Amino acid sequence: MITTADDTAVLSRVLDRWKAAVDGHRPADVAALFTEDAIFQGLHPYSVGRPGVAAYYASQPPGMKAAYRILETRRLADGVVLGYLAVEFSFRDRSPLEVKLSVVVTRVAQDWYLGHYQVSRLE
Template sequence: MTDDKHPETVLRDVLDRWKAGVDAHEPQRVAALFTEDAIFQGLRPYSVGRQGVAAYYDSQPPDLKADYRILETRALADDLVLGYLAVDFAFAERPALHVHLAVVVRRIAQDWLIAHYQVSRLD
C-alpha cells in the first residue's frame, strides 16, 4: 500500500468513524463514510449509494450501539482493503444481534471509504 498504512490500520480508521456515527445515531454521518456507488447489504434488501445507507441507519433504534472485532484483512490493491469482522449490535430493549460483516474500503483521493458492505447472520 503506497501510503505505508497496514490494511488493519486503514480498516480501523474507517470503522471507528462508522461506529461513532452508528452509536450517535447520525445516519448522514455514517452514509458519508461510503462511496457514492457503495453496495450496502444490511439485514434488509440491498441498496446502492449513500441515500440507502442513510435510510437504513435512520430506521434503526436510536439506542443502537455497534462493537466490532476485526477477524481478517487483506490488501487487494494499493487502493483497496478487504475486511472481515465480527460485529455485535446492542440495543437497550432487546438482546444483542451478533453478525459477521465483510467490507471493501477504497481510497478516493486522500480518504478511505466503504465501497461494499455485506452483513451475514450465522445463527
C-alpha cells in the same frame, strides 16, 4: 496475502468513524463514510449509494450501539482493502445481535471510504 498491521489500521480508521456515527444515531454521517456508488447489504434488501445507507441507519432504533472486531484483512490492490469482522449490535430493549461483516474500503483522494458492505447473520 494475510492480515497486516497497515491494513488493520486502514480499516480501523474507517470503522471507528462508522461506529461513532452508528452509536450517535447519525445516519447522514454513516452514509458519508461510503462511496457514492457503494453496494450496501444490511439485514434488509440491498441498496446502492449513500441514500440507501442513510435510510437503513435512520430506521435503526435510537440507542443501538456497534462493537466490532477485525478478524481478517486482505490487500486486494493498491488502495483497496477487504475486511472480515465480527460485529455485535446492542440495543436498549432487546438482546444483542451478533453478525459477521465483510467490507471493502477504497482510497479516494486522501481518504478511505466503504465501497462494499455485506452483513451475514449466522446462527
